[in-house]
Amino acid sequence: MEKTLRKDPAGKIGAAISACLIAALYIFLILLDNVLPANSFTLMLIPVLKKGAIYSLICVSMNLLNGFTGLFSLGQAGFLLVGAYAYSIFAIPADQHAAVYQYFDGGAIGFSIPEALSRLLGENAGNFVGAIICIIIAGLVAAAFAALIGVPVLRLKSDYLAIATLGFAEIIRAIFQWNGLGPVTNGSNMLRKYTNFSAIQIGNIKLATAFPFFISMICIGLIVLLIHSSYGRAFKAVRDDEVAAEAMGISLFKHKMLSFVISSFFAGVGGALLAMYQTTIQANAFKSAMTYEILLIVVIGGIGSISGSCIASFLYIACNEWWLRFLDSGSFFGISVPFFRDGFRKVVFSVLIMVIVLFFSRGIMGDKELSFAGMIRKHRNKTAEGGDGQ
Amino acid sequence: MSNFVQANLPYLLAGISVGGQYALIAIGYTMVYGILRLINFAHGDVFMVAGLVMVYTTTAMPMYLSIPLVIVATVVLGFLIERVAYKPLRSAPRMSVMISAIGVSYLLQNCALYFTGGLAQVYPTIPWLSNSVTIGSATTKVVTIVTPILTVVLVFALVLFIQKTKIGMAMRAVSKDFETSQLMGIKINSVISMTFVIGCFLAAIGSLLYFTNYPSVIPTSGSMPGLKAFVAAVFGGIGSIPGAVIGAFVIGICENIIKGLGSSWTIFSDAFTFVLLIVVLLVKPTGIFGEKATDKV
């Protein structure tokens, strides 16, 4: 993931390998959606891949705040909620409004961006561009909320910041469930029927799985670029020592705010993707437990490692939704195990998390990044050392 | 006037009762925070586990045995959590300890989910406490009246304990300055354990009262009361026991008044708590009774 542009052959080779892998990944994803047969393996693989890609983005956005800027915020669920709602509100086709906003006389918003664009650009292109526009709106609305909240909250430190952001997430949830906003948010009822992944295609090629990867990868790429920029270094300086950073002329508030707003923007995008994935959303689901789940994934991956967050997201989602399901099913290879019943998977999970927190507090990647260039260099150094020894 | 009182007495009673129960949980938060500077996210879940233990023990033994057993089990649980999940991280950054606390909370909730099968468990009726009683216009349970009285008595006893005993003095010293008190020969670990023991003891009592009032235990029963109790602790000034108690009563009463305001407001009864938290943090970060501290904001 890391871009190394030095005049070092390892960097070039690394970049080439990354590019090839990414290309191969997309080819695989497109094949998965269009050509490969639907059997029990691909049927489980597809949702895991989609959700994993979405969670990668969400976790990286949280990592930007917690791992790179040292702001312990627990408001992520609130921003996901804002993003998810902002996306779906603008993406419900007009003729579905009466059904969705059944208790609010069809709601206050009578249009849908993907639908309006479909009329202009044709259905597929309209859905594609419309979805992207709605996703960007989702990010912007979440960022605007963050900017509002950030002014008072970012003056607080560590655990006070954590509890205040947690509180804000709860307040946001209550506001979105308020019947007074019902014509827009549908009160506490579900939003549904909006444009989702299955509507995304180019020509006859379905992009249901490739699309979340595409959006996530662009966003994570932007975050990586940000971290390597001078702003990113300033964030890290704030994280490592606020006093020293301020002495070096870094405006604490400005950089904290910047990090908070940017992180929330991407959380909003993540929320929009999550809404597309789930096909229905409801404010009720965005509880503090969701933030904890994301935080734990970040910790498993390693606080301060982008690739760690991504790897951990895929592992977590795959285990949770797929590989460890057998723990709930009551039998293991046909042998019935009495304590394998509903909920056992979650117990195993939480024990695993505690083990990681207590004994492997650096997580999978620590604060290192996965990079092919780095691997090549390491390998070369190893062989070189071996050569010296003779 | 009397009409007004008649119509509103039930809200007030409910508020005072729930406030007393929050107070008993809040003390655990405020003491742990005062000493370790740790928001013990698992505390609310300890409260929930105490409720579940009661549900299961009463099926096997008479009430007069199960109540002491619940209290002992809760205290042991709190002690173990501290030893296993927090002690190894004593020198780690504060964020790691907090993550560990979140992890413990997640573990307790999931274990509860596993053992209960995800169904609401009916809390046993404790004789006398569950009886109905009529006060003026309001009919309520005896526990509603008992809670505030018991809370005040317990808090009074606790304040005496902290003021007069040696270990109480050690607690005060540790919360003032962790490192220096260590140098003065105070056994930090036993002081911290004692804090958890007291906090969990009060949480167990709180859970007996709370679940007698609202007799249904689910795995997430503890999280909302836990968060509100923490807000109460912040409101009163973290580290201050009377502050936490007053904060808890304020939150309990306000929340019930909001529920009484009418249909469009009930949704904000939980959010109100957090609005209060944020306002307090911004206006008077040390809370009403908190000592001046420099490292909070």
Next chain:
Amino acid sequence: MKKIFAIALAVVMVMALAVPAFAADEIVIGVFEPLSGDNGAGGKQETLGIQYANAETPTVEVDGVTYDVKLVVADNESSTDKAVSAATQLVAAGSSVVLGTYGSAVAIAGSDTFGDAGIPVIGVTCTNPQVTEGNEHYFRICFLDPFQGTVQANFAHDELGATKAYCLGQLGNDYDQGLINYFTQAAEALGMEVTAESFPEGNSDFTSYLTNAKNAGAEVIFAPCSISYAQLIVEQAASQGIDVPITAPDTWDSNVVMEAVQGTDLEVYCTTFYAEGGDPEFEEGFKEYLNSDSTALANNGGNDMIAAVSVMGYDAYYTALEAIKAAGSADPADVMAALPNVTYTGVSGAIAFDEIGDAIRDSAFIKQANTETGVWDFVAAQSVADAE
């Protein structure tokens, strides 16, 4: 250490790939039910009905070949955000048809996943109209909320003589809010005054809401909510000495609620799909089944009282078998094509589908909780004609 971790994960992965393999003579029926969470108690009882039916008739004959029917149960945790993955699990298990779910909100949330996979779903007790509206694959065998809400309002107005009603439901629950909505419409048409309030999820303190009801001068409290809240509401209403009748929809028809009501002075009514004593043969068999299996008995709430949702689950299973027979294959697409014309006379009455996929049902039963004996007493049967 990391290596061991990685190897362990790899092993788990390989196992996950290796496990699913279908036996050729097997037809899978998916059961999409909440087994935990707010609706867990009801979901478990509904699943019991399905499991009993499966134990009774574990095979189905299609084109002269006898297939074993295998039930695959997925827990949707009563939560709309868990619905998708639970539904995916059933799709991946190769379900020919899916039964479920208890609770309309989760049914709506999981609906698209089944729709995309082309698998038909038979809703057992999800009563919100939105479940079947605007899609081809969702069918249901129970009555609908507009009907139930009207029945409730008529009952409150005609039988209980109420002029003011207080409604209490959970925020964000389509089932609760939908019923309140239809109840209010019908009650206001009858000239009643309605106050509606909602409580947030996880709320356990209902004393203030009950005081609100009292202060509003309500003569009847209509509380469409899930069983776990019902239990708390009953408990607190009893200790507050609430003396107005409480009416509730089908969710309350459960022994969990009954236990809470028993020994109090409350007047509790509920509408339901089935009145006990309707089919003695079925009841005997089902009770025997419950008592023979301690897990089943525990899932039923510890005793052998028959919940209406179990009856509906039982009927849903047989309706699914009828559909598979009519389709002449286990292919989901064939079953879906066959379903609209399937008719079946079950324990809860005759089942046939209209053009939307809803059951053509014309009757609901109203029962009152007997606080002394701890059983539901039959009060009245209401039909559509009465309701309109």
